[in-house]
Amino acid sequence: MKEKIGAGNTAEIYLWNDKEIVKLFHDSIHESLIEREFLASQEIQNLGLPVPKVGGKISYQNRTGIIYEKIDGVTLTELLAKDPLHVGKEAKRFAELHFQIHSRKSSAFSDICETLISHVNFCSRFTSEQKEKIATYIATLPTDQAVCHMDFHPDNILISEQGPIVIDWMTAGFGNPFADVARTVIILEHAHLPASIPEPVKQGIMALRHAFCEEYVNEYLTLSKGTWKDIELWFLPIMAARLIEGIPEGEKHDLYKQVISFL
Incomplete structure (x- = not known):
């Protein structure tokens, strides 16, 4: 080694x-x-x-x-940091890549709905009644057997000579592709930045992430012929399940408030 x-x-x-x-x-x-x-x-x-x-x-x-x-390249995050003017082009390529993943069907993974319910049940922030309510809601959502990465964000895309390469498949599952898109949107729009980053820099990064997310969603919905409602349906369970992850407490607090407002 x-x-x-x-x-x-x-x-x-x-x-x-x-x-x-x-x-x-x-x-x-x-x-x-x-x-x-x-x-x-x-x-x-x-x-x-x-x-x-x-x-x-x-x-x-x-x-x-x-x-x-071994893949020689840089992450999409690093690429955008060096050349933010290409945010629109890269967001479209990001959407095309995500859509390509969702074109594959497989039952070799875990059902993402079952995983979401398991994560919610493991979360101590929710009461038994709230957990049951979330599980009941998940049962009403449309199902599919599309391959879902479930952690698809620019840090997990390597830009190489062969093109973009997707890494880190630990959370992969099968299910409705809009659940996977919803998780990407939540990461891009709600993930907290380290406190050590100066506030003006944070504002710039957040503006870039928002522009990237907007272009990504527009392109994905064009490719999939879906609607914003298809994505929005998944916000409640995705946000609730994310509360057991190793994310900052401030971010958990914000997501929890959003989940309670949905309930």
Whole structure:
């Protein structure tokens, strides 16, 4: 194993050799989640989507890792930070990529509705009555078997010579594609920025994210022939389920208020 080249909430990334990297998961990540990402990566590769080729699993100093093809490139976030004038063009490409993913059907993953209900039930902020109300609402939503990434945002898109490559499939599932779009919208519009960033810079980033989100939604709805209502239907369960994630407390507070207003 060579030098460390990146880190995230679930894992650290190291060079494995000249053509591969290893995603080495933190001790806190349950083995079942790692196995889920491994199997999801294999399935996505078999479906012909633009993803890094997946190798095997390894154990290193009591930690589990997955070997992936090394992709040379930058994240879409980094690309936009360097050249924000291309936000419209990149947002359209982002929408096209998301629509391409949703064109694939598979039941090899978890049902996203079942996952949402499980996450809501695990959240201590809700009463039993509120959990039941949310589960009842989810049961009324339209179903599908489209492949859904469920964490589709610019940090998970690598821009390479081969084009955009989608990474981090740990949360992949199958279901209604507008649920996946709704989660992307919620991340783009509601994710809090680090407190260390100066306020003027924050305002600039938020304006860029809003412009990107608006262009992305417009393009996706054109491609899918959907409506804003199709996306909006999923805000309640997606926001509620997000409350168990490792996001800032201020962001959780804002999402919780939104969920209660929906109920």
